[in-house]
Amino acid sequence: MTLRPKIALYEPDIPQNTAAIIRTCACLGADLEIIEPCGFLFSDKRFKRVVMDYMDEKLIKFYQNSKEFFKSKEGQRIILLTTKSAESYAKFKFESNDTLLFGRESAGVPENVHNSIKYKLKIPMMTNKRSLNIASSVAIILSENLRQTNFTK
Numbered sequence: 001m002t003l004r005p006k007i008a009l010y011e012p013d014i015p016q017n018t019a020a021i022i023r024t025c026a027c028l029g030a031d032l033e034i035i036e037p038c039g040f041l042f043s044d045k046r047f048k049r050v051v052m053d054y055m056d057e058k059l060i061k062f063y064q065n066s067k068e069f070f071k072s073k074e075g076q077r078i079i080l081l082t083t084k085s086a087e088s089y090a091k092f093k094f095e096s097n098d099t100l101l102f103g104r105e106s107a108g109v110p111e112n113v114h115n116s117i118k119y120k121l122k123i124p125m126m127t128n129k130r131s132l133n134i135a136s137s138v139a140i141i142l143s144e145n146l147r148q149t150n151f152t153k
Contacts, residue, residue: 013039020135085120096149
C-alpha cells in the first residue's frame with residue numbers, strides 16, 4: 001500500500017473551493033476526505049463548473065460527521081492548518097501519511113476540535129491580512145508535504 005498525504009476538509013462551505021481542491025488532489029496524488037455536512041450539494045452548477053472531469057469518488061472519502069472522522073484517525077497524525085497557530089508550516093517535518101485538516105471557509109473548526117489536535121500550523125502572511133483562499137492554502141501545504149516526503153507517483 002502506498003502512503004499518500006490526505007487533505008481533510010471540515011464541513012466545507014463553498015462549492016468552487018472544494019472543486020478546486022479536488023482538482024489539486026487529483027493532479028498531485030493526494031486523497032481527499034470530506035467531513036460532512038457540506039454547505040452545498042455536489043450537483044451545484046458552481047461546483048461542476050470548477051471540478052470538470054476531475055471528480056473521482058475513489059479518491060474521496062466522506063465522513064458523516066467529525067466524530068466518525070476522528071474515530072477513524074486514532075493513532076494517526078492530524079495536522080490542523082489555522083491562522084491561530086504560532087508555528088509556520090515551513091519549519092514543520094511532514095510525514096507521507098499525514099492528514100492535513102482545513103476548517104470551514106467561514107468559521108474554521110470549532111474550538112473543541114482545535115483544542116483536541118496536537119499539531120497546528122499556519123502559513124505566514126503579511127501583517128493585517130486575515131487569510132488565504134482555502135484552495136490556495138491546500139496547494140501550498142500539500143506541495144510542501146510532497147516535497148519533504150519525496151512523494152512520486
